[in-house]
Amino acid sequence: MESELQRVGRSIHAAFPTRSRHPLRALDVKAMEMAAQDQELRAALFRFVDVTPACTSLDDLARHLSAYLDEVDERPPPLAAAMRMSQSRAGRTALGAAAAAGVRHMAHRFIVGETPSAAVRPIRHLWEHGAAVSLDLLGEATVTQPEADRYAERCLDALETLAAAAPSWADRPLLERDSLGPVPRANVSVKVSALSPLLRPEAPEIGRDDAARRMRPLLLRAKELGAHLHIDMESVDTLEATMRLVFDVLSELELRDGPSTGIVLQAYLRESPDQLEQVLAWARSVERTPPLVVRLVKGAYWDHEVVEARQRGWTPPVFERKAESDRNFEQLTRRLLEGWPHVRPAIASHNLRSVAHAVAANRAAGRAHADLELQVLRGLGDDLAAALADLDMRVRIYCPVGDMVAGMAYLVRRLLENTANESFLSDLQRGVSVDELLAAP
Amino acid sequence: MSFRNEPILELRRAPERDALLEALRALDGRLPVAVPVLIGGDRGAAEGLDSTDPGTPERLVATAGEAGAAEAEAAVEAAQRGFAEWGARPAARRAEALRGAAARLRERRLELAALQVRECAKPWPEADADVCEAIDFLEYYAAEALELDRGRELIQVPGERNRMRYAPRGVAAVIAPWNFPLAIPCGMTAAALAAGNAAVLKPAEQSPASAGALVDALHAAGVPPDALALLPGHGEAGAALVRDPRVHVIAFTGSSAVGLEIVRGAADTPDEQGHVKRVVAEMGGKNCVIVDADADLDEAVPAIVHSAFGYAGQKCSAAARVLVHEAIVDTLVERLAGATDVLRVGQAEEFATEVPPVIEAEAQERVLRYGELAAREGRIAARVATVPANGWFCPPTIAVGLADGSPVNREEVFGPLLSVTAVRSADHACDVVESLPFALTGGLFSRNPATVERVAARLPLGNLYVNRGITGAMVGRQPFGGNRRSGIGAKAGGPDYLLQFVEPRVVTENTMRQGIPAE
Numbered sequence: 019m020e021s022e023l024q025r026v027g028r029s030i031h032a033a034f035p036t037r038s039r040h041p042l043r044a045l046d047v048k049a050m051e052m053a054a055q056d057q058e059l060r061a062a063l064f065r066f067v068d069v070t071p072a073c074t075s076l077d078d079l080a081r082h083l084s085a086y087l088d089e090v091d092e093r094p095p096p097l098a099a100a101m102r103m104s105q106s107r108a109g110r111t112a113l114g115a116a117a118a119a120g121v122r123h124m125a126h127r128f129i130v131g132e133t134p135s136a137a138v139r140p141i142r143h144l145w146e147h148g149a150a151v152s153l154d155l156l157g158e159a160t161v162t163q164p165e166a167d168r169y170a171e172r173c174l175d176a177l178e179t180l181a182a183a184a185p186s187w188a189d190r191p192l193l194e195r196d197s198l199g200p201v202p203r204a205n206v207s208v209k210v211s212a213l214s215p216l217l218r219p220e221a222p223e224i225g226r227d228d229a230a231r232r233m234r235p236l237l238l239r240a241k242e243l244g245a246h247l248h249i250d251m252e253s254v255d256t257l258e259a260t261m262r263l264v265f266d267v268l269s270e271l272e273l274r275d276g277p278s279t280g281i282v283l284q285a286y287l288r289e290s291p292d293q294l295e296q297v298l299a300w301a302r303s304v305e306r307t308p309p310l311v312v313r314l315v316k317g318a319y320w321d322h323e324v325v326e327a328r329q330r331g332w333t334p335p336v337f338e339r340k341a342e343s344d345r346n347f348e349q350l351t352r353r354l355l356e357g358w359p360h361v362r363p364a365i366a367s368h369n370l371r372s373v374a375h376a377v378a379a380n381r382a383a384g385r386a387h388a389d390l391e392l393q394v395l396r397g398l399g400d401d402l403a404a405a406l407a408d409l410d411m412r413v414r415i416y417c418p419v420g421d422m423v424a425g426m427a428y429l430v431r432r433l434l435e436n437t438a439n440e441s442f443l444s445d446l447q448r449g450v451s452v453d454e455l456l457a458a459p
Numbered sequence: 460m461s462f463r464n465e466p467i468l469e470l471r472r473a474p475e476r477d478a479l480l481e482a483l484r485a486l487d488g489r490l491p492v493a494v495p496v497l498i499g500g501d502r503g504a505a506e507g508l509d510s511t512d513p514g515t516p517e518r519l520v521a522t523a524g525e526a527g528a529a530e531a532e533a534a535v536e537a538a539q540r541g542f543a544e545w546g547a548r549p550a551a552r553r554a555e556a557l558r559g560a561a562a563r564l565r566e567r568r569l570e571l572a573a574l575q576v577r578e579c580a581k582p583w584p585e586a587d588a589d590v591c592e593a594i595d596f597l598e599y600y601a602a603e604a605l606e607l608d609r610g611r612e613l614i615q616v617p618g619e620r621n622r623m624r625y626a627p628r629g630v631a632a633v634i635a636p637w638n639f640p641l642a643i644p645c646g647m648t649a650a651a652l653a654a655g656n657a658a659v660l661k662p663a664e665q666s667p668a669s670a671g672a673l674v675d676a677l678h679a680a681g682v683p684p685d686a687l688a689l690l691p692g693h694g695e696a697g698a699a700l701v702r703d704p705r706v707h708v709i710a711f712t713g714s715s716a717v718g719l720e721i722v723r724g725a726a727d728t729p730d731e732q733g734h735v736k737r738v739v740a741e742m743g744g745k746n747c748v749i750v751d752a753d754a755d756l757d758e759a760v761p762a763i764v765h766s767a768f769g770y771a772g773q774k775c776s777a778a779a780r781v782l783v784h785e786a787i788v789d790t791l792v793e794r795l796a797g798a799t800d801v802l803r804v805g806q807a808e809e810f811a812t813e814v815p816p817v818i819e820a821e822a823q824e825r826v827l828r829y830g831e832l833a834a835r836e837g838r839i840a841a842r843v844a845t846v847p848a849n850g851w852f853c854p855p856t857i858a859v860g861l862a863d864g865s866p867v868n869r870e871e872v873f874g875p876l877l878s879v880t881a882v883r884s885a886d887h888a889c890d891v892v893e894s895l896p897f898a899l900t901g902g903l904f905s906r907n908p909a910t911v912e913r914v915a916a917r918l919p920l921g922n923l924y925v926n927r928g929i930t931g932a933m934v935g936r937q938p939f940g941g942n943r944r945s946g947i948g949a950k951a952g953g954p955d956y957l958l959q960f961v962e963p964r965v966v967t968e969n970t971m972r973q974g975i976p977a978e
Contacts, residue, residue: 069906072753074786082753085909159757161764162797215801219471220584221811224803255471331466427757 019382020458026381027374027456033405059094060437062086068430070121071423076114080104083117122422128397128432129156129425130417134172134179137419141180142187145203148407149415150193152205152248152393153180156420156428160212169212170232174239176419180204181243192412196388198359199308202278204245207416208236210260211252222259229259230267237267240277248311251282253319253326254335261293269304280311280364283354285347286320286336294353301360312357313364313393314350316343316372318431344372344459351376355383355390364414366393368402370446370455377411387411398436462602462935465565465591470584476810479583482569483576483808490577494671496524497678497689499537503530508691510667513580513816514806514850520578523667526690531659531699534688538630538657539705541685546627546655550608552681554601557653559680561597564590564641564673571641571672578668579640580807580815580850585770588931592642593673595934596952597649603957604653618971625961627655628737629707632700634661634721636713637818638773640669646934646951647710647739648673648687654960656708657686659700663713665818667691701725704732708960710739712775715871715944718742722947739948739959741940743871744899745779746929749888749914750791752784754904755926760794762928766902767877768802768855769930771817776900776922776930776939780868781879782888788881795857795879796841802855804846814843816851817874823851826874833858833867833876840879863891871897885910889917899941902929919943921950 066086073079084104087097100117103109131137134153141151153176160166184203194201210225211217213232217225233249240247249264251257264281267273283294294312301310317323320336327334337343347367354363355376365376373392380390387410394403396417406413418428435441445455468475491510496503507525512518526534545553564571568590575586613621631651635644644662651658662670674689690696700706701724711721718740725736748766750759766778783791805812817823830853833839837860846852855875861868868878882888885905892901898919904926905911911925921941922932932939938953940946949955 065906068755069753072755072906074752078753081909082907085907089908159761161757161760161794163801164797165794215798218811218813220476221803221809222471224811258471258473330469331464332469 023374023378026377030405031452033408034401035404058090062090064430076111079114080110132421134176138183145187149403149413151415151417152207154207154418156418156424161215176206177245181245202246207248207250209250217256219255226259226263246278248280278308282313284317286317286343298357309362311362313366315366341459347372348375364391368399462599465594468587483573486573491519492521492668494523494667496526498534500684512577521668523691526692526696528699531696534659535703535705537685542657545686556681557597557601560676561594563676564594576807582807582812589639589642593645596646599934600649600653620968622966624964631656631658631708632706634697634711637663637665640666643712644670645673651960654957659688661690661697664693708737712741715743741946744775744945745895745897746900747780747892748778748902750783751885751905752786753906759904760798764798766928766930768814768875771814772875782882785881799841814855826853829872836865837861896944898943899945900929
């Protein structure tokens with residue numbers, strides 16, 4: 019199995035597109051490298067990105083930028099120049115315009131469009147290049163009932179828009195069928211915390227019930243449209259509400275035979291092996307069709323979980339060493355593959371070793387390529403997606419949709435991930451050898 | 460110092476919630492709790508004062524003794540004896556007793572949280588946090604007292620030795636409120652005892668049972684009966700303690716009216732009183748949250764709602780006003796109103812409850828009166844439509860368009876009423892805050908570091924919170940207390956607090972007598 023993993027990993031690595039093909043991407047990489055080198059600078063730049071949509075003018079934007087940079091001790095030359103520009107009004111206008119353009123450019127890399135209809139064209143383009151998508155609607159935090167209603171309407175619009183556009187796409191058997199049957203073209207991911215303002219960690223049933231009354235119509239419509247609706251996982255604060263919502267609603271009679279749907283398992287959680295057992299037991303007992311997709315991810319709320327736990331005196335619910343998470347990811351992958359055909363596995367990782375492991379383990383289980391879905395994030399996993407598509411593997415790109423205001427929190431999270439010291443992507447950018455990338459955790 | 464905050468319960472986990480509900484069922488079987496007057500070794504009768512559940516006023520939570528002037532007199536006399544013994548104990552042994560009391564509270568923490576749910580209608584997360592804070596105070600002041608016992612470094616020159624030490628003052632009267640029924644009495648009492656004083660605790664008449672549990676824990680851990688008395692009852696015992704010439708320190712937390720009365724009363728120094736009384740008073744607030752145009756409203760809205768309406772606004776640190784930049788006032792009011800509409804008003808024992816009843820009928824009347832005034836002088840942007848009929852419930856309310864001079868904008872309401880005012884800039888907001896007589900807590904939501912620096916430099920507040928809620932100060936992390944008319948004294952849970960309970964003594968010794976060299 020290990021030798022097969024190494025062989026698969028090397029073939030994926032060899033299929034990566036070269037940087038020179040994407041001059042704009044190389045520019046982004048340069049900016050990321052700069053941010054990754056200096057923690058203070060990284061914080062200053064990301065705080066600036068975060069505040070961009072709240073700034074009322076170019077002048078205001080420049081004032082914020084210079085206030086953040088003022089807190090950085092050692093400024094690289096381009097930023098020292100920015101500080102000089104911020105001294106005058108004309109300079110601030112120019113600086114604000116340049117900074118706004120920079121943030122827009124970065125946002126565009128991670129966010130596929132402002133609305134589902136704006137996303138249709140790039141999504142079709144991805145499909146033609148061998149990648150399916152899941153659309154994710156970015157939004158401000160839901161703190162009121164009207165906000166939850168609007169989010170549900172946007173999800174409905176995304177389902178309708180994708181379902182209307184999808185029939186005109188070319189045939190891609192690898193992307194739309196596995197050994198268990200058809201895989202929907204239209205695929206939307208939803209967040210439980212956006213479907214209700216009542217998610218409360220200490221009273222999960224209130225939020226679950228309120229989110230469920232908006233989730234049901236979405237599921238029913240997805241069933242009619244033949245679309246897939248995926249329920250995302252967020253922080254541990256909403257974990258119990260989300261799990262109970264999924265188990266309860268999907269067990270309801272009118273939802274027993276569709277739509278295609280799925281949940282997420284976060285490998286950084288110490289409790290994730292137990293959760294997977296619960297999911298597998300549930301899937302076996304309800305015998306829902308089509309089978310539940312389980313998307314295995316590392317987890318995107320690591321800093322939040324650790325900081326919250328430290329502030330409150332709790333043991334962090336997440337593994338604190340990356341290698342522990344990576345090892346757990348591989349164990350969960352194997353266990354998840356054992357759950358087939360009651361569940362469909364989807365492995366979402368940008369880590370070459372984790373992806374190669376999943377492909378090798380799927381083969382070892384004697385299954386076809388199409389029975390394993392691989393998922394990446396737009397903007398972070400584009401190269402990996404291209405390589406996987408080249409190798410005839412089923413890949414799905416998670417594509418956020420939303421405007422600048424809504425997208426900023428997401429953008430900052432992705433930027434943090436991209437510049438984290440331990441991230442696979444920064445390893446790749448630093449030119450770490452394929453042996454190291456594929457070393458056992 | 461090796462202090463670390465007691466971890467709060469992880470209430471997002473079902474087993475922890477189930478354990479609390481089990482503790483509540485067990486407690487209900489034992490109600491009402493008997494809380495006698497405790498003076499020296501004597502246990503008085505536990506009758507005369509009834510403590511009831513604010514959410515179900517028919518439920519009797521505790522029957523307590525009713526201490527008056529005679530009991531205060533006797534308690535101070537016993538405390539003088541107790542001081543002779545307790546004050547002479549080495550600081551390390553006193554600290555040991557305080558830590559022992561912390562351990563006893565920790566063993567009973569689920570039950571004590573349940574008691575607050577019943578006695579003060581405190582919702583679970585806040586009841587649990589209150590018990591943890593009480594444990595923190597005991598352990599923090601125990602450690603601080605050891606530090607203080609080492610004295611201070613002074614300049615030394617050849618031929619003389621200079622030492623600075625801190626000695627306990629004597630008898631401390633502790634007059635405590637009900638809103639943090641274990642933590643605040645515990646903090647003031649623990650500070651007095653840690654520094655070597657004897658203490659006489661007069662808890663609020665609304666929460667005798669929590670105070671009784673505190674005193675039991677301290678006695679069981681080795682604080683002599685004479686060194687710590689418990690005087691449940693109404694105002695009479697407290698007033699007698701303030702007047703008593705044998706009392707050295709008065710530690711008070713509560714309303715501004717009572718606090719100022721104590722300051723006046725304590726200032727009277729009759730001839731037979733051989734000392735000047737020291738008053739530590741934590742009083743009211745009219746706490747403002749400033750929201751600048753560049754604020755992250757996704758963070759600001761939940762933080763403001765929780766700060767204003769958590770425990771029905773019955774915290775001295777609670778948010779009473781929002782001062783928001785005019786460019787975003789409409790958006791903020793709309794989102795705050797929507798977030799207020801979904802608040803759960805209900806019984807404290809339900810985990811979903813965010814806004815429990817207020818403490819008593821008088822409080823309900825006061826809050827509703829201010830609510831009516833707000834409706835007349837301004838506009839109501841949100842008010843939760845229905846609240847339970849039985850129990851002292853008040854609907855969480857947001858008012859807008861009130862003049863800065865309105866009583867709703869200047870007086871402490873101590874209930875779930877929040878007033879939102881538009882301002883031209885963060886500096887304009889600072890002007891408004893500075894015009895208020897209080898200076899306890901406040902908040903600022905801004906993403907510009909320059910604004911944060913400017914506002915922090917201008918505001919006279921005891922505790923300013925930036926980009927977060929303004930309640931929930933943690934011992935050792937956010938030393939707590941107000942300035943101006945909000946308080947006198949050093950900050951609770953901070954490194955200066957014990958200095959209120961000691962007197963400094965300097966000894967300078969000539970070490971060169973007869974020309975014998977010192978070293």
